[in-house]
Amino acid sequence: MKEKPPVVWESGIEIDAVYGPKEVERSGGSDGIGRPGEYPYTRGIHPGMYRTRPWTMRQYSGFGTAAETHERFLYLIKHGQTGLNVAFDLPTQCGLDSDDPMAEGEVGRVGMAVDTLSDMEEAFADIDLNAITVSLTINGAAAPIMAMYFAMARKRGYDIATLRGTAQNDILKEFIGRGTWIFPVEDSIRLVGDTIEFCAHEVPKYSAVSVCGYHIRESGANAAQEMAYGLAIAKAYIDHTLARGLDIDDFARGLSFNFDIFGNLWEQVAKFRAGRRLWAKILREQYGAKNPKSMQLRMIAGGGGKGLTVQQPLNNIVRGAYYALASALSGTQTMALCSYDEAYTIPSEEAARISLRTMQILMDEIGLCDTVDPLAGSYFVESTTNAMEEKIVEIMDDLDAQGGIVQGVSSGIVQAEVNRQAYLQEQRVQAGEIPKIGVNRFVEEEEEREVEFHPYSEQEAVKQIARLDAVRARRDGPQVETLLAEVRAAASEKRNVMPAILDAVEAYATVGEVCGVLKEVYGTYREPVRF
Amino acid sequence: MTSTGPNPIRVLIAKPGLDGHDVGAKLVCRALMDAGMEVLYTGLRQSPEDIARVARDEDVDVVGLSILSGAHLPLTRKVKQALHAEQVDDALLIVGGNVPKGDCERLQEAGADLALPTGTTMDEVVEAVRREVKR
Numbered sequence: 150m151k152e153k154p155p156v157v158w159e160s161g162i163e164i165d166a167v168y169g170p171k172e173v174e175r176s177g178g179s180d181g182i183g184r185p186g187e188y189p190y191t192r193g194i195h196p197g198m199y200r201t202r203p204w205t206m207r208q209y210s211g212f213g214t215a216a217e218t219h220e221r222f223l224y225l226i227k228h229g230q231t232g233l234n235v236a237f238d239l240p241t242q243c244g245l246d247s248d249d250p251m252a253e254g255e256v257g258r259v260g261m262a263v264d265t266l267s268d269m270e271e272a273f274a275d276i277d278l279n280a281i282t283v284s285l286t287i288n289g290a291a292a293p294i295m296a297m298y299f300a301m302a303r304k305r306g307y308d309i310a311t312l313r314g315t316a317q318n319d320i321l322k323e324f325i326g327r328g329t330w331i332f333p334v335e336d337s338i339r340l341v342g343d344t345i346e347f348c349a350h351e352v353p354k355y356s357a358v359s360v361c362g363y364h365i366r367e368s369g370a371n372a373a374q375e376m377a378y379g380l381a382i383a384k385a386y387i388d389h390t391l392a393r394g395l396d397i398d399d400f401a402r403g404l405s406f407n408f409d410i411f412g413n414l415w416e417q418v419a420k421f422r423a424g425r426r427l428w429a430k431i432l433r434e435q436y437g438a439k440n441p442k443s444m445q446l447r448m449i450a451g452g453g454g455k456g457l458t459v460q461q462p463l464n465n466i467v468r469g470a471y472y473a474l475a476s477a478l479s480g481t482q483t484m485a486l487c488s489y490d491e492a493y494t495i496p497s498e499e500a501a502r503i504s505l506r507t508m509q510i511l512m513d514e515i516g517l518c519d520t521v522d523p524l525a526g527s528y529f530v531e532s533t534t535n536a537m538e539e540k541i542v543e544i545m546d547d548l549d550a551q552g553g554i555v556q557g558v559s560s561g562i563v564q565a566e567v568n569r570q571a572y573l574q575e576q577r578v579q580a581g582e583i584p585k586i587g588v589n590r591f592v593e594e595e596e597e598r599e600v601e602f603h604p605y606s607e608q609e610a611v612k613q614i615a616r617l618d619a620v621r622a623r624r625d626g627p628q629v630e631t632l633l634a635e636v637r638a639a640a641s642e643k644r645n646v647m648p649a650i651l652d653a654v655e656a657y658a659t660v661g662e663v664c665g666v667l668k669e670v671y672g673t674y675r676e677p678v679r680f
Numbered sequence: 681m682t683s684t685g686p687n688p689i690r691v692l693i694a695k696p697g698l699d700g701h702d703v704g705a706k707l708v709c710r711a712l713m714d715a716g717m718e719v720l721y722t723g724l725r726q727s728p729e730d731i732a733r734v735a736r737d738e739d740v741d742v743v744g745l746s747i748l749s750g751a752h753l754p755l756t757r758k759v760k761q762a763l764h765a766e767q768v769d770d771a772l773l774i775v776g777g778n779v780p781k782g783d784c785e786r787l788q789e790a791g792a793d794l795a796l797p798t799g800t801t802m803d804e805v806v807e808a809v810r811r812e813v814k815r
Contacts, residue, residue: 239697240698242698245698251698251725252698254754255697255699255749258750258751259699323700327700327701328699328701328724329698329700367703368703369703459798493778493780493798494780568710571707572706572710575802579802676723678721680706680721
């Protein structure tokens with residue numbers, strides 16, 4: 150009989166044909182999994198999980214001007230979405246105003262254009278910020294955008310001391326993948342530290358950072374690397390913030406996570422259970438955290454774009470459902486799915502609604518909320534959770550031995566490693582070694598199909614620039630200048646810049662102006678290109 | 681930069697505009713290098729003028745733009761103009777990224793010699809460059 154090839158996961162973990170008690174013991178046993186809601190949280194961070202706290206559904210959305218985005222927000226809320234995940238256009242993400250020459254052709258294209266507080270006010274008008282939690286997908290320009298969100302909430306009468314929500318604000322992963330960096334690495338980390346410190350004191354319920362393994366895996370990392378790099382990045386922010394004299398329990402609960410799902414279902418489950426347990430151990434054992442909230446890995450885990458295909462796009466609906474299933478089986482707090490048309494355009498209303506319905510079907514129809522962590526105790530799941538934890542630790546140790554994540558990102562070796570993996574994967578997909586239905590198996594000659602593309606009109610940019618001009622004309626110019634000078638002073642004296650930025654944006658300073666004065670002090674990042 | 685054999689094809693892979701998705705651009709760089717070409721990569725967020733200047737200074741045979749933000753038409757137009765201003769009229773301008781098939785013709789009108797739509801494999805990219813560079 151011909152020997153079948155071994156089954157090996159993307160992360161390099163070899164899978165046995167059958168698992169039993171012996172395999173669990175050999176992998177490290179299952180005594181350490183604990184109960185749900187108890188250290189080390191292998192089984193989830195809440196005792197009742199979805200019985201008491203169903204996951205939040207939060208599709209990524211935003212395009213055009215604030216007015217258009219506001220309409221899509223209302224549409225999603227009307228259809229049962231319970232949180233908002235805001236997409237900003239590239240000029241906003243890169244800290245440029247809509248009338249900057251580099252912004253031409255990009256205003257409002259891949260997300261909502263935000264220049265001033267006035268755009269933020271319009272986008273969230275009449276939306277109850279206590280009932281709908283908002284996640285801001287902003288990184289390089291996180292400081293002014295977070296400040297605008299807080300300023301908007303304050304103007305509407307909310308007490309920011311009780312305001313909830315999340316900013317992505319994970320700059321280290323932007324250097325690895327996604328690319329919306331602005332300032333050099335060290336200054337960028339200091340800026341993240343400023344937001345963490347500011348939130349710890351002024352906006353304590355707010356998650357100042359959502360550390361993203363997601364984009365690192367989208368850029369080529371495997372599942373174990375995704376978790377390892379993500380945890381390493383979170384540790385870098387912790388180390389920086391501790392050096393400011395804060396106590397770990399003052400701010401660690403404000404760090405949340407964003408992870409990717411595609412590929413092997415069981416590998417994702419093991420990744421999440423292992424990552425959650427490892428994070429708890431790191432916080433308690435390495436950082437001496439005492440507050441359980443500091444040790445709990447809270448996450449948004451959603452269907453990743455990399456799993457989707459432009460070929461036979463309706464298959465992406467099916468893929469999305471399985472990714473959502475993996476997420477629910479892994480104890481996520483928040484879920485978002487890339488929509489079926491997202492391989493080639495900004496999701497249509499219909500595609501966004503199908504993603505939302507997918508999550509609702511999982512929640513209401515098929516029993517995923519019946520009991521907590523239904524996979525616990527499975528010989529296979531517990532063994533692979535142990536194996537995955539070992540793998541993640543190995544990668545983190547390796548990274549430390551090479552000088553750590555910050556140095557690795559600065560020199561570009563982390564990017565080169567992720568890129569190398571991406572190339573290997575792509576070669577394996579093209580050779581058919583990694584099966585992809587519609588791409589290297591069951592390929593169909595596809596008719597040139599009619600697809601609905603998200604319309605983009607230069608008119609939106611013209612409107613946005615006119616809006617910006619109007620705000621500039623109406624605001625108190627000299628006061629804005631004074632407040633921007635204060636931002637510049639805070640940055641050059643290495644004081645926390647957030648209070649000054651909040652004052653400046655409250656007076657309608659623009660994203661580009663705030664980032665502009667920070668660039669004067671910090672300079673801009675220069676990308677190390679290495680293969 | 682790698683080179684094999686005499687007189688290899690020289691390619692500049694560039695990321696114009698603000699789009700930060702560089703996985704595809706870097707994959708193409710590697711595939712072209714593996715195929716024996718000399719490859720330069722600009723890094724992210726290059727202005728059309730920067731790209732044209734590098735193309736001129738490095739005397740490349742091909743300028744490959746990778747654009748995933750949807751802004752491929754205006755950016756291609758601007759890079760073409762910038763190349764012309766630098767008198768780089770003999771280099772082939774190839775555009776790839778998140779490019780719908782339906783836009784390929786419009787990209788050629790905008791100044792691209794060749795547009796490679798979403799779903800183009802790395803082998804097809806290499807083959808297209810070899811075919812189009814006449815030397």
